Amino acid sequence: MRDNLLFFGLAERKNGRENCATLIDDFCENQLGLPSVSENIERAHRLGGRNEERTKPRPIVVKFASYRMREKVREKANRLAGTSFSIQEQFPKKIQEKRKMLIPIMNEARRNRKSTKLVKDKLYIDGVEYTGHSNADA
Known part of the structure; x- marks a missing residue:
């Protein structure tokens, strides 16, 4: 979990599969000003099972290839203040x-x-x- 971050508030597609790595790459570029983050993503997926009654989108857990990149993204999270998005570390x-x-x-x-x-x-x-x-x- 050392290289993981949780992303909250990203809209979830109701039907079909979604590419979470691409979604995170676009989010980081548009919201955080960090281009080409996808090159450093090992895995990205939603947490929890699908539930049509859910009002909030499920968080996305992202495993970065390096701790350094994870920290680069986490340090930019203060730019999300006042928005419906947030980023936090994943803990046991x-x-x-x-x-x-x-x-x-x-x-x-x-x-x-x-x-x-x-x-x-x-x-x-x-x-x-x-x-x-x-x-x-x-």
Whole structure:
């Protein structure tokens, strides 16, 4: 998963197959200003099964040929602020669950104008790792 990114918000074709690598290449060129990303994509596919009742398009997981290219794309993700698109790293289920618990704490600390940083499954508030005990007032 080290070389993977998840892309959210890209429209999904309802009928037939789609070429996710081409879709990501076009997206990166038009939205992020990165041409020829497809040369560095090993695999790209939608996550989850098809469901006609689904209101949001399924995310696309992309495995890049190199960590360097993955980081180049991820660093440009700030250009998506204010749009319906987003990009995030893919983490194992255990880390995803821990992050899910830490995000509300991070948002509360930000509302209190504290500096926060979420690194994998660790939350730092004002430069100190949040453990749930000593930072309870965050």
